[in-house]
Amino acid sequence: MDGVGQILFWLIVIALGILIRLNHAVKYSCLNENGDPVDWFIVYKLPDINKHTNSYVKHGLGYLYLDSRNIFWTFGSNSINSSQCALGRTVGQIYSSKADPEIFRLLYNDAHPKNKSDSYRGHTKGVLLFDTSAGYWLMHSVPQFPSRDTYSYPESGRRNGQSILCVSFATSSLHEIARQLRLYQPSIYDSQLSTQLAQFIPELQEVVAGKALRKGPYFTHATINSAGGTPFSNFAKHKKWGKDIYADFMAPNLKQSLFVQTWLNGPRELPSDCASDYKVNNLRSVKLTGVEFLSSKDHSKWALSVDKRNPYVCIGDINRQAKNRGDDRRSSEGNRNSRNAQEVGQNELRQLRTQNPPVAKTSDQNRRALKEQEQKLINKRSEIQAKIKEKSALARSGRAQNNMQQVKTALIQKKQYEKQLDLYNNFIGDIEALRGELENVSQDQELQNFIEEQRVMSNAISDVLARPTGDDLTEEEENELTVELEELLKE
Structure with a gap:
């Protein structure tokens, strides 16, 4: 065993040896292999193991x-691809429930279906489905x-191991779950929030809207039954916390040394x-x-307490990598240049703040500032789109030769470049959302909060604009590239 900016993280810790079953009828919950409600389940999707006797395992x-x-x-x-497995039965409820007007549904993933990647928000993946009495939270x-x-x-999850945890909750637990999700800042690609649940749990409106977290604390621990x-x-x-959640938060909080499996x-x-x-x-096998x-x-994310006398099983969705702490430190020449450019820009910004302390701008000034940022992104987006076409042509040329x-x-x-393009599109969307918030600012304190949120976003945009290319590829993107190359070789 051996021994950018991180966006977010969630992790669930369960004490072993607890056997409890759901005895009351509920509309939405975790479902087992037979389609019966269960309090919780864990699925460990195995990697493809060519020599295994089980045909499903052999093919991932x-x-x-x-x-x-x-x-x-x-x-x-x-098969994990079957709608009759526990995962298929549980997730299948999100499709059968779409006509239900009383539900809260949330699908989030830093790697959306159809290859969209969102590294600006949380490195977190999950599904929530609740009605007014109960539901489930599935984390994977x-x-x-x-x-x-x-x-x-998906094919992108077939080659490597994956972890899935589903927990059934009463709807009243959404108060605490929503507070945790606010720290996650998940990248949401599908949602529904009923009027009744929005009134009952107002924090859910902020989660669905993807509102930025304006102040700390930037890490938290909650026990939810x-x-x-x-x-x-x-x-x-x-x-913004900028630390490793396993070594700096979980292990000290649990007072346990940990074995950790992440990508x-x-x-x-x-x-x-x-x-x-x-x-x-860090585990190696x-x-x-x-x-x-x-x-x-193995692309799964889990941990075990070393001390078997006080056992914990931890299942999450974040890796032990520098970029997932929130303090991305790079070593390649291109990335060093990018970081230096960012530091220069930040130093200039600090000097400007010292010379000109921040004052409450008028709404018109803020609108102009937002418009200027948006135009810079749109111009840069056009450049990146041209680069993507250029690289596609190079790939085709290389294949021909x-x-x-x-x-x-x-x-x-x-x-x-596609990752960078996604970032620009995300920021343009966030600017549009900020513009909408600005229309509702009515008090001095609200304006100050808005200015702070705009300042944080401006710094992030400046960092992105300084990069010569996008971030290093994530594990998901590396897998997609491998599959793409294999398909090319077959042609």
Whole structure:
């Protein structure tokens, strides 16, 4: 075992050995393999293991399953792609419920379906579905999942291991869940919030609207009881906290050393932390019922307490990488230049603030400032769109000449530019939202809050505009690129 800016994080910690079942009829909840309501379940989607005797596992569609009624791992009897597996039955409720006017539905993922990636908001993935009495929160590590319209398991999540935790909750728990989600700042791609639930739990309106968190604390821990009474501890952090949630928050809070499994194939992985009172050890291989594989094939995010006398199982959706702390430190020449440009801009901004302390601007001045920022982004977006076309042409040219190195380089650069394009589009959308907020500003304090939010966004936009290309590719994007290259080789 061995030993940008992070956006967000959630993690659930459950004490082992609690067996509670749902005894009352509910409309929406976690569902087991038979379609029966359960208090919670865990699915461990296994990586593709070519030599395994189970056909589903061999093709990356097999999984292990346990729940509140059966705490021992069993192989799933269905493919993870089947609507009849526990995950398919549970997620399937979001499609059958769309005509229900009383629900709260939220789908979020930093890697949206149809390849849209959002690195500006939280590195977090999940589904919530509630009516006025109960529902469930499903948290997972699967990119581009689930789709808006029908259940299917994405190709991007097939090759590697993935983790899924579903917990059933009473609707009253949404008060606390919403407060945690505010720190996540999830990248939402589908939602519905009924008038009744919006009035009952007003915090949900801020979650759905994607409102920025204007002040701390930027990390928090909450204990939320499931519908069956199982206590779950939720650890959440915002990018502004700038620390590793495993070593700096979870381990000290639980007073436990941890074994941690996260994706370590990406850039700037954090080493095991053996110097602290509570150690955090990165795992390099995993052995479970009937399977064994390397961590390099595992995209799941989970942790176990080292002390078996006080056992904890932790399931989350964030990696132990520098970019996920919120203090992205880069080493390549291009990234150093980018960072230096950002630091120069920030130093100039600090000098301007010293010479000209911030004062409340008029609404007209703020509108003009927003318009100027928006125009810069639109101009830069046009440049990036041209770069994407150029790299696509280079990839096609390389393929025609059978130069796969040129193809790979061009596709990597194309994906980096596409990430930058997504950031510009996200910021343009946020500017439009800020413009709408400005129309409702009526008091001096509200204007000061607005100015602070605009200042934070302006700094972020300046950082993005200073980058020569987009961020390094995420693990999901690396997987997509590998699949794309394999398809090209087959042609």
